[in-house]
Amino acid sequence: MAMSFASICKRLSAASVIAASLGGAANAADQVVFQLDWLPGGDKAPIYVCMDKGFCAEEGIDVKVEPGRGSTEAITRLAAGTSDIGSADIGALMAAKVTDKVGITAVMSIFNKGPHAFFALKDSGIAKIEDVKGKQVATSPFTSSNVFLPLVLADKGLSESDITLTKSDPGALGPMLMTGATDVIIAWMTNVSIFNAQAKEAGKELEIMPWYAAGLDLYSASLLASDKFITERPDVAKRFVKAFKKSLEYVKENPHEAAVSVNKLVPELGVETVEGAIMDTMVLEFNEVTDKDGLGVFETARLAETWKRVAAAQKFEAGALDPESVVSRDFLAE
Structure with a gap:
């Protein structure tokens, strides 16, 4: 059955309450608002696993999830500071850096291949x-x-x-x-x-x-954080990235259990459908690039190639942006 946007928002609010209870006393946890670039689904499983399996709570973090309608909207909310960190296309961030000088930084790669x-x-x-x-x-x-x-x-x-x-x-x-x-x-x-x-x-x-x-070699979906968040609460940001990476690894090793976690927090999504999407998504997250560079890593040459492709697609001058200025590798746990 198709979900309404309002229904999903209500479910996400309920999911935040569940996450708070999993994390113990809500007033003892650091609050983080996570911004999706689209509606919930199997490709978004890591954040729900982080909440349901207690990985975020283990790092002293209470998460509230906000749905989105595309990378542009997600970037707008992060730039405005209404969300702290979230998932969106790094190519869209690069374009926004050129046109609007947004205060957002990519802190971890999720898809190291385009979808x-x-x-x-x-x-x-x-x-x-x-x-x-x-x-x-x-x-x-x-x-x-x-x-x-x-x-x-x-x-x-x-x-x-x-x-x-x-x-x-x-x-x-x-x-x-x-x-x-x-x-x-x-x-x-x-x-x-x-x-x-x-x-x-x-x-x-x-x-x-x-x-x-x-041959379209580029990074795509990534963890993007508002500069306000990583400047004012760098320790929280680092703990969140650690928990998110652990969740991503859990999804790889336990796709069915991860799908159950998503279904628990967003019941409109069936376990079988979510698990199928998880398996589809995995090829973009765990592959020969991951084997060579590591999970979540922004490798210099591939990052430069991503910008080269974005610049060509958007008709930007190659010198309009230093791709290294878009990322920070300080928050990804070794």
Whole structure:
């Protein structure tokens, strides 16, 4: 059953009460407002695990979660100081640093690969990005994937004029693909299980073409903190990042239990659906980049490449921003 935004907000308020009870006396804990960049889901499991499993409470932190409607809104709330720390796209932060000089710093990587991908049906003959030439491609109007689409096409010698791009409601993309209303959809790797279920119901199989496999190397979702928070309460920030990292590791090792935690705090989300999203998301968090650089780390060259891609996509001058000025590595526990 679909959730209303108001319903989710009520559930999140209830979740904050539960977290306070888990952490013992609420007046003894440091209060932290965590800002989501979208509604709750399996890709947001670590913060709910932190609350439900007591990892935040162990660090003396009581969390209140605020839902969001995209990275831009999340960044706006963090910049305004109404939220302390949260998850949002570091690319969106880089753009906001150039245009608005926002007082926000990235303190930990969550997705060290971008979630963007093309989805097609296996019997369509579309098996690689070059095959989208001359095809109908559907996308959501507001997804950040649209910003990077020209870049991933150009990497394969194509341009937007080589495809017919239409914009549709996110909920319509899967049905459009399954019914043949479009040849290809643009969606996130965090939703693979949802589209696989739709394909199975239609007697189809999917061909998934992640853009990171085609050379779009960049950081994406990250922990972003308001500069006010990390300046005035640096010890709280460091303890929170420690608890969040522990929660992320727990989600990897215990995906089903993590899904149960999300369901406990947001009952509208079914355990099976959440677990599917957790498994989809894991490839963006734990992979060869993680093995090489470490969990949560901003590696210098990859950070520079992220800015290079953001600058190209947003048509910024390369010298408009030093990517190192966007991050702090001081809060990530060794």
